[in-house]
Amino acid sequence: MKQPELNYALFMETFFNHSVDAITIIGADNIIQYVNPAFEALYGLSADTVVGKNVWTLWPENTNDFPWMASRILQEKQVSEYETRRRTAYGHCVDVSLTISPIRDLDGNIRAYLTVGRDITEKKRMERALLEVESMFRLIEGNISDAVAIVTRSGRIEYASTSYETFLGIRITNIIGGIAVDWIHPDDINRTKDIFINLLHEKKRCQLECRLKHRDGYWLDVETAMTPIMDDNGEVRKIILVSRDITDRRRAEQLLLQAEKLSVVGQLGAALAHEIRNPLTSVKGFFQLLNRDTLGKEHYFSIIFSELQRIEDIIGDFLNSAKPQINGFQVCDAWELLRKSISVMQLEAHMHNIEIRLASAQAYLPIRCDEDKLKQVFVNVIKNAIESMSRGGVITVNAELAGDDRICIQITDQGCGISADLLPQLGHPFYTTKEKGTGMGLAVCSKILHEHKGEMSFVSSQGEGTQVSIKLPKTEPLVSDADSAK
Template sequence: MQKKKLIIIYFFTSLIWIYGSNYLVAHFVPDSYMEILARIKEIFYLMVTGAFIYFFMNKANELNESKEDQQRLSTLINSMVDFVNFKDGQGRWIEANDFGLQLFQLENVDYRGKKDSELAEHTDFYADALRNCEISDEETWKNKKITRVEEALPLPNGSTKFFDTIKVPLFNPDGSRQGLVVIGRDITEKRDMVKKLEEREERLRRTEKLSVVGELSASVAHEIRNPLTSLKGFVQLLKVEDERHQFYYQIMLDELDRINHIVGELLLLAKPQAVKFTKADVKKLLKDVISLLSSEASYHNVQIESRFANDHMTIECEPNQLKQLFINIIKNAIEASGNGGMVTISFKQMEPETISIVIEDNGCGISEKRLAKIGEPFYSSKEKGTGLGLTVSFKIVQSHHGTIHFESKENQGTSVHIVLPIQQASYVQSHQDSKKQPSLS
């Protein structure tokens, strides 16, 4: 459209020059100078016309080079797997790559010249995210330095992507805003990998502690139990013969029983890791444990509510160990609930090959500091606790190729999530096969 307009202007300007100059020469110039002036007029017209043509040719070349540079820049940023965005000094979008447009659902939007708040009107899901970007841009310009921050961006499918976002403010020589460069790198996979490595290190650390405790248990537990039996026998004998100090003898017997219980937990930790799996009904195991602990729950004025499905769930496990696991967790929940508390137990199958058991209480909860050390040997929040009960529980879950996870807030209660395979052999084999698959990255 611009070229057509220039051609029309050039055409009419030329006509006006030719006929206008001829008219002036014919009426106001003597005949003796007419021929010379006509030649001068033609030469002048050629020079002016040539100058304009040369000017427009240079402008056309510059425009073509600019378009080529813009095309190369567009190709470059669109080939990047990061979100790239250029903005002017007012925060208006100048250029963005395809990744960024798809990320914010702006593929079919004429985004150039618009601010984030204006673009927010074109995408309901990311409206708040775009408005927050505009606020963050203002802070970057205000600080007058490069900013780098990790941002979480929710996705329509319910998941979340994490970006390492760098914002570079650009200024004119007089200090006024020139523009802003925004680069956001997707670090979701890297973040997940770091989290998995941290979890693996934590498991190794716990395994090492269990190994140390196991070695210690194997070497001293039997040696402790032998003199313990003698001490208990003599105290019982003295209790029968000496009626004056019955109170003290009972305290001694209770403490000896507690030592014997600790030795029993140490011996359990010292047992070999090999487990003989058999098929057992989880619902029945949980009901047996609830019946066993019902008297203790009544003593603490705590109600146990079971939310079991009608169907029975059979899994491969070591039933006695699972009972010990459930006893440890439910007993802790009862003691944490206090007077008038509630302990809720439920389970469900998780597709396709695991079962989830959840034990919740509305008790005192666990602080973040203590929650990080749950399961460590000899760490307990109880006054006379050893922490070995949960250590044993972690070991049982580990030997069953499962996972155990605690969620808790102080004064709001605790929930324990236990995930166990339904069939041990197929579950272990499938996870080994998945580890052998080549990584897509």
């Protein structure tokens, strides 16, 4: 059976009338010949008011578009998805994507233009919103100190914020694509993996503390918030990591803990020392009376007296640690304090075949301090240096400015040195590397320096010696002190 012929005119009319896109037929003379219902709905203009009019008169603000479009059509035969804005009869503008095709006669001459306009207002609004969010994100990213990263379920880094460059000293290009655990301290890897696996299972935000390696080789204490990103099936797709450097906070906590230990030790020492000192005085006095008749037993009495003296020294250390405040601050020259401290230890150094060298004073270095207490610190450190140099040698003492507001005093020996794993324990109460030490000498020194708003650090290598650095605030010299220094 013969199929009925398709009525193309009816088909085109139906297609135009039911199209969701705004369709316009414009003559070669720029006169509008036809608009469909979607055109009327989009622009708020009825066919009766626009058909027969010059298309340029409808949107005078867009007249620059038309010559460009005509030229483009002559060159490429069509303009595809040209994005522009058109004002409507409702008083607002819409974003439109235009596709313009020429309609030619049998001789190839352009008789009209078919324009198809699609409303992309919502699409453009979303693009602008996305650009605003991206711009805001870049602004936030560039101004926060926290480091932000996005990792996959396997731990591979897909994104890293620019703050990582200052955070770890590593370029972002060297971070993205790597595995997150590559920068974690070996001792923290297993714990980090357990927390990561638990997050994938529990699908809840969690907190992690670990150490990350800086490009220069040292380790940073880092606190990281780990937040899962879920897919449509409720599974963890990726994880956002927001990391913060807490190295200074940890150091402050350690100093506070050490100060609390010293306070407790001081209170305990004060209570015990006062209880022990009185009977000890009596024992020591009667012992000295007995010492008058020690025929054949001098060695025993010498040992007993030495141990009694040691007990008294320990009690003295406890009492020193118990003193809550240091009074009598005055402005002193760091060089003069060092000279006095060295003179106290010169005889003992000479007995151990040790030379103490004080660098030549370069400038007046004023420190506001309790002179006796600060001398106690220097004497203690020099004494430790002497005791570490069983074969003699040289102890070098120097002082210099460390920035505009600090003075650094360095005491360097040629002793046995201390292993790197023991250095962090120095200065803690009861910790000592000496066979008969009490562990209170450096603890008392730390307390004195704390009262002076100073700090003490150690650099040492076994068999090569130790350098003790003491940093104290530099103060403004008094006029009389400056004059006397001259």
